[in-house]
Amino acid sequence: xxxxxxxxxxxxxxxxxxxxxxxxxxxxxxxxxxxxxxxxxxxxxxxxxxxxxxxxxxxxxxxxxxxxxxxxxxxxxxxxxxxxxxxxxxxxxxxxxxxxxxxxxxxxxxxxxxxxxxxxxxxxxxxxxxxxxxxxxxxxxxxxxxxxxxxxxxxxxxxxxxxxxxxxxxxxxxxxxxxxxxxxxxxxxxxxxxxxxxxxxxxxxxxxxxxxxxxxxxxxxxxxxxxxxxxxxxxxxxxxxxxxxxxxxxxxxxxxxxxxxxxxxxxxxxxxxxxxxxxxxxxxxxxxxxxxxxxxxxxxxxxxxxxxxxxxxxxxxxxxxxxxxxxxxxxxxxxxxxxxxxxxxxxxxxxxxxxxxxxxxxxxxxxxxxxxxxx
Numbered sequence: 001x002x003x004x005x006x007x008x009x010x011x012x013x014x015x016x017x018x019x020x021x022x023x024x025x026x027x028x029x030x031x032x033x034x035x036x037x038x039x040x041x042x043x044x045x046x047x048x049x050x051x052x053x054x055x056x057x058x059x060x061x062x063x064x065x066x067x068x069x070x071x072x073x074x075x076x077x078x079x080x081x082x083x084x085x086x087x088x089x090x091x092x093x094x095x096x097x098x099x100x101x102x103x104x105x106x107x108x109x110x111x112x113x114x115x116x117x118x119x120x121x122x123x124x125x126x127x128x129x130x131x132x133x134x135x136x137x138x139x140x141x142x143x144x145x146x147x148x149x150x151x152x153x154x155x156x157x158x159x160x161x162x163x164x165x166x167x168x169x170x171x172x173x174x175x176x177x178x179x180x181x182x183x184x185x186x187x188x189x190x191x192x193x194x195x196x197x198x199x200x201x202x203x204x205x206x207x208x209x210x211x212x213x214x215x216x217x218x219x220x221x222x223x224x225x226x227x228x229x230x231x232x233x234x235x236x237x238x239x240x241x242x243x244x245x246x247x248x249x250x251x252x253x254x255x256x257x258x259x260x261x262x263x264x265x266x267x268x269x270x271x272x273x274x275x276x277x278x279x280x281x282x283x284x285x286x287x288x289x290x291x292x293x294x295x296x297x298x299x300x301x302x303x304x305x306x307x308x309x310x311x312x313x314x315x316x317x318x319x320x321x322x323x324x325x326x327x328x329x330x331x332x333x334x335x336x337x338x339x340x341x342x343x344x345x346x347x348x349x350x351x352x353x354x355x356x357x358x359x360x361x362x363x364x365x366x367x368x369x370x371x372x373x374x375x
Contacts (some may be wrong), residue, residue: 003160017374020233024328028175038321038364038365039358039363039368040355040364040366041055041317041353041354041355041358041364041366042335042351042352042353043349043366044299044352044369046234046340046347046349047297047346048295048296048297048346049297049298050292050293050294051292051298051339052125052293052298052334053289053331053332054289054292054333054334054338055287057215057217057285057286058286059094059214059215059283059284060281060282061212061213061282062210062211062212062213063181063207064207064212065179065181066204066209067181067204068201068204069095069168069175069183069201069205070193070196070201071172071194071198073097073173074097074193074195074196075097075098075173075174075193076191076192076194077095077098077099077189077190077193077202078096078097078190080094080186080189080190081095081096084186084203085183085185085188086183086186087181087182088180088181088182088183088227090178090179091176092176092177093175094175094176094183095188095202096173096176097172097175097194099170099173099203102173102174103170105133105170106167109159109163109165109167110239113156113159115157116155116160116263117156117159119150119155119156130270137270141164148149150294161350177205178205179205181207181208181209182207182208182276183203183205184203184204185200185203185205187202187203187216206280208273208276208278209276210270210271210272211270212269213235213237213271214266214269215266216262216265216266216267217264219258219263219265222265224290225253226328234248235248235271235287235289236286236287237269237278237284238284239277239278240283240284245271246285247271247273248271249269249272250270251267251288252267252270254363255267262350270288290332293339296331296337296339296340297339297340297346298339298340299337299344299350299352300369301336301339302353303338304330304338307325311327312328313325313327313328315350315351316348316349316350316351317347317351319368322361323355323358323363323364324361326343328338328342352369
């Protein structure tokens with residue numbers, strides 16, 4: 001009896017619990033989501049502008065002229081007459097090779113000239129000519145005198161030529177600078193025996209008051225540079241530290257063959273080098289100009305992000321201030337702004353700062369971007 005009454009008393013409580021549970025679950029299912037607050041971003045409106053673009057490529061500095069100093073006669077080096085690393089002028093004496101043997105050869109050649117000159121003076125052809133006309137001597141005697149005179153003249157000419165050669169060898173014992181420039185280290189010292197067949201030069205002079213910068217470009221780009229050669233602008237040079245070289249260069253089209261391995265061609269830039277800031281062998285960066293674009297669309301560099309596959313994209317604000325992503329094709333980077341070749345239209349609004357806080361479809365609160373400072 002007691003068990004039956006307890007069960008009867010517990011029955012009325014069950015519907016109350018079930019009603020409360022159903023009521024609570026119904027309230028949670030019908031609660032509306034709170035609307036997302038707009039995200040404040042800095043934006044700009046894309047407009048066409050005039051741009052002069054340039055391709056920035058690595059290049060290597062080459063001396064304007066290089067001269068290897070080599071002896072033209074053999075002998076013992078007596079003196080070195082320059083400071084290593086100094087600037088030398090054309091014609092300046094650099095080395096003195098022992099001149100004694102060449103001076104003796106020149107003296108011998110001079111004596112031979114004097115001997116041949118005396119023999120030519122003793123020729124009798126001119127004196128015998130009137131006699132043969134008067135039949136005072138035979139024609140054979142006169143012909144022999146004429147032949148002796150011609151032989152003496154030839155020997156005199158040969159002796160004079162030998163003398164000139166010996167004097168040239170004597171001059172070659174004084175090794176001089178063929179060009180002006182900065183001379184490097186000496187490869188020989190006093191007392192060294194040198195010959196004209198030596199493989200190693202005595203020293204090397206490089207003219208670096210102006211230099212070349214060799215830049216490799218794709219063959220199709222090289223063709224563009226040649227096509228615009230008449231209107232090609234100056235070339236800016238950036239030093240290894242990133243600083244601008246004080247003087248701009250000009251393009252020389254020295255390449256005449258395409259590298260079969262890379263498909264590149266050599267473009268040579270001539271650059272004045274005041275203060276010799278650019279040294280041969282140094283790697284620099286050259287900005288090769290492109291044709292001027294009168295109406296190019298550009299966006300700041302920070303407005304461009306990368307998709308998962310590495311392609312470039314920008315965040316565009318559309319209708320109702322909602323964000324959507326747009327794939328774009330980038331051109332050169334000019335003064336911190338990318339040239340957009342395709343993917344954007346003039347008049348569209350692009351997020352410059354704050355795109356990392358939004359997703360496609362996110363509402364935004366726009367504030368104008370002006371070089372990093374909001375108005």
